[in-house]
Amino acid sequence: MSVSTNTKSFRLPFKAPFWAQILAGLVLGVLLGWLARSQDVSWLVTTLEKVGGTFIGLLKLAVAPLVFFAILVSITNLRKVNNAARLASRTLLWFMITSLIAVAIGLVIGLVTNPGAGTGLTPADGAKPEKTGSWIDFLTGIVPPDVITPFTELNVLQIVFMAAVAGIAALQLGEKAEPILTLSESVLTLLQKALWWVIRLAPIGTAGLIGNAIATYGWDLIGQYATFTADIYIGCLIVMFGVYPALLAGVAKINPLQFFKGAWPAIQLAFVSRSSVGTMPLTQKVTERLGVPREYASFAVPFGATTKMDGCAAIYPAIAAIFVAQIFDVPLGIGDYLLIAFVSVVGSAATAGLTGATVMLTLTLSTLGLPMEGVGLLLAIDPILDMIRTATNVAGQALVPVLVSAREGLLDRDAYDSVHSSPVDEDTPADASRQVPVPA
Numbered sequence: 001m002s003v004s005t006n007t008k009s010f011r012l013p014f015k016a017p018f019w020a021q022i023l024a025g026l027v028l029g030v031l032l033g034w035l036a037r038s039q040d041v042s043w044l045v046t047t048l049e050k051v052g053g054t055f056i057g058l059l060k061l062a063v064a065p066l067v068f069f070a071i072l073v074s075i076t077n078l079r080k081v082n083n084a085a086r087l088a089s090r091t092l093l094w095f096m097i098t099s100l101i102a103v104a105i106g107l108v109i110g111l112v113t114n115p116g117a118g119t120g121l122t123p124a125d126g127a128k129p130e131k132t133g134s135w136i137d138f139l140t141g142i143v144p145p146d147v148i149t150p151f152t153e154l155n156v157l158q159i160v161f162m163a164a165v166a167g168i169a170a171l172q173l174g175e176k177a178e179p180i181l182t183l184s185e186s187v188l189t190l191l192q193k194a195l196w197w198v199i200r201l202a203p204i205g206t207a208g209l210i211g212n213a214i215a216t217y218g219w220d221l222i223g224q225y226a227t228f229t230a231d232i233y234i235g236c237l238i239v240m241f242g243v244y245p246a247l248l249a250g251v252a253k254i255n256p257l258q259f260f261k262g263a264w265p266a267i268q269l270a271f272v273s274r275s276s277v278g279t280m281p282l283t284q285k286v287t288e289r290l291g292v293p294r295e296y297a298s299f300a301v302p303f304g305a306t307t308k309m310d311g312c313a314a315i316y317p318a319i320a321a322i323f324v325a326q327i328f329d330v331p332l333g334i335g336d337y338l339l340i341a342f343v344s345v346v347g348s349a350a351t352a353g354l355t356g357a358t359v360m361l362t363l364t365l366s367t368l369g370l371p372m373e374g375v376g377l378l379l380a381i382d383p384i385l386d387m388i389r390t391a392t393n394v395a396g397q398a399l400v401p402v403l404v405s406a407r408e409g410l411l412d413r414d415a416y417d418s419v420h421s422s423p424v425d426e427d428t429p430a431d432a433s434r435q436v437p438v439p440a
Contacts, residue, residue: 018202018265021202021203022202022203022206022268022269022272024203025202025203025204025205025206025207025210025272026206026207026210026272028207028211029048029206029207029208029209029210029211029214030210030211030214031211032044032048032207032211032215033048033210033211033212033213033214033215034214034215036048036211036214036215037214037215044215045212045215045216047208048207048208048211048212048215049208049212049216050208051204051205051207051208051211051212052205052207052208052209052210052211052212053208054205054208055198055201055202055204055205055208055209055273056205056209056273056274056275056278058198058201059195059198059273059275059277059278060154060275060278062191062194062195062198062278063154063156063275063277063278064150064151064154064156064159065151065187065191066188066191066192066195066277066280067156067159067160067163067277067302067305067306068151068159068162068163069163069184069187069188069191070163070188070280070298070302070305071159071160071163071164071167071302071303071306072163072164072166072167072170072184073167073181073184073185073188073298073302074167074298074299074300074301074302074303075163075164075167075168075170075171075299076167076170076171076177076181076184077295077298077299078171078295078299079171080295081293081295081296081299083408086408087296087299087300087404087408088299090404090407090408091299091300091303091304091400091401091404094400094403094404095304095307095308095400096345098239098243098244098247098308098310098396098399098400099308099309099310099313099314099344099345100314100341100344100345101239101243102235102239102243102310102311102314102315102344102392102396103314103315103317103318103340103341103344103345104341105235105238105239105243105315106231106235106314106315106316106317106318106319107318107319107322107337107340107341109231109234109235109238109319110231110318110319110321110322110323111322113227113230113231114227114322114326115227115228115231115319115322115323115326116228116322116323116324116325116326116327117227117326142157142158142161143158143161144158144161144162147162150162156277156306157306160306160307192281195278195281196281198278199269199281199282202269202272202273205272205273206272209272209273209274209383210272213383213384225381228319228320228323228378228381229381229384229385231319232315232316232319232385232388232389233385233388235315235319236310236311236315236388236389236391236392237388239310239311239315239392239396240267240391240392240395244256244259244395244396244399245259247399247403248399248402248403251403251406251407252402252403252406252407252411253406254402254406254411254413254416255417258290258416258417258419259290259398259399259402261419261420262286262289262290262416262419262420263283263286263287263290263394263395263398263399264286265282265286266279266282266283266285266286266394266398267391267394267395267398268391269282269394270283270390270391270393270394270395271387271388271390271391272387273390274383274386274387274390275390276305276306276309276390276393276394276397277305277306279305279390279394280301280302280305283301283304283305283394283397283398284297284298284301284302286398287300287301287398287401287402289415289419289420290398290402290411290415290416290419291402291405291411291412291413291414291415291416291419292401292402292405292410292411292412293405293410293412296401296404296405296410297401300400300401300404301397301398301401304396304397304400304401305394305397308393308396308397308400309360309389309393309396310392310393310395310396311388311389311390311391311392311393311396312360312386312389312390312393313344313360314344315389315392316360316361316385316389317340317343317344317360317361317363317364318340318341318344320361320364320374320378321336321340321361321364321365321368321370323374323377323378324365324370324371324374324375324377324378325368325370327374327377328370328371328373328374330370330371332368336368339367339368340364340368343360343363343364343367344364361375361378362375402416
């Protein structure tokens with residue numbers, strides 16, 4: 001027993017917290033990216049690309065089954081919650097409210113700063129994307145042609161549809177579906193365990209992703225898109241550190257600092273991974289650590305990871321639409337701005353929690369009648385923008401369950417007030433009685 005205690009005390013001083021590991025990877029990536037670009041070290045560029053690509057590939061590997069079983073289990077878990085219909089409707093309502101606030105902020109910033117002015121870009125610099133989105137594609141694309149294609153082509157929206165149908169059917173069957181539900185919960189636990197191993201590699205993946213972005217695009221590209229890039233980052237930061245704290249303090253009547261203390265590990269992983277779905281297990285964990293009941297969190301977080309996108313589906317398309325309209329000299333009116341707000345709320349599921357928001361942008365542009373070539377203007381800068389967009393997405397996905405739980409009297413105030421940072425490094429939950437899952 002004494003040997004075990006001494007071993008534990010010996011290891012702790014040398015174990016850097018997760019946030020420090022991520023920060024170290026970020027700094028290393030910047031240095032390696034700068035070195036690779038300034039010295040034209042081609043093998044280093046390739047290495048950084050492979051490291052970052054492998055990390056994202058490992059995250060995506062689990063996306064299809066993770067989404068299916070997470071949505072299925074989350075829907076069936078509602079049977080364990082009192083007033084399930086009320087909680088689900090309140091969750092959806094706050095998703096919509098925060099999305100409207102975010103898109104309004106994006107529109108104001110875009111109108112004030114004129115991001116398309118003075119860039120030197122012309123319509124000739126644009127190019128149509130390989131894949132575009134339209135309302136017809138969006139609506140008809142929800143229903144899969146078969147049960148295999150959505151998994152092989154990673155169509156998350158169709159996977160969500162099938163999982164929702166299966167979950168509702170399981171609720172209707174009752175006890176007859178218990179064997180399937182037990183199996184689904186076991187598979188979900190297995191997938192989350194495997195994904196935790198991938199999450200542990202985030203510092204290495206961070207170095208590759210950031211380094212490759214700098215080595216490939218350099219600082220010149222950011223300078224050309226300076227206003228647009230600043231607009232996206234400022235808009236996301238206002239939502240994260242202005243709107244969200246105001247809602248926590250004014251609506252939920254809780255300390256906003258505690259929220260960020262608990263949710264920060266998920267937010268920083270989202271920033272570097274650029275994947276809401278890949279971050280979902282950590283988002284659910286920190287949400288439970290913040291005092292949200294597990295039964296409700298297991299519904300709200302997976303649901304939010306596939307539909308709640310304040311960064312990708314609200315702030316970004318609002319500013320991007322204004323940017324493209326200015327480049328192509330297309331005037332926008334009040335009706336157009338209302339359409340942008342409508343698309344951000346209704347069409348946010350089109351982003352489906354994956355890296356990038358191209359589909360959402362093409363859906364917005366097609367609704368407004370703007371040229372699809374405008375998407376090509378933004379593809380080069382997209383990885384840099386996607387980091388802050390995804391961080392905002394995940395912050396919102398953790399915020400709404402906390403907000404709803406507080407308003408409905410379900411939030412464990414003691415757990416919230418005593419939440420600690422970097423829970424990914426801990427081996428036991430803050431309160432073992434709450435049965436919060438943690439990685440081994």
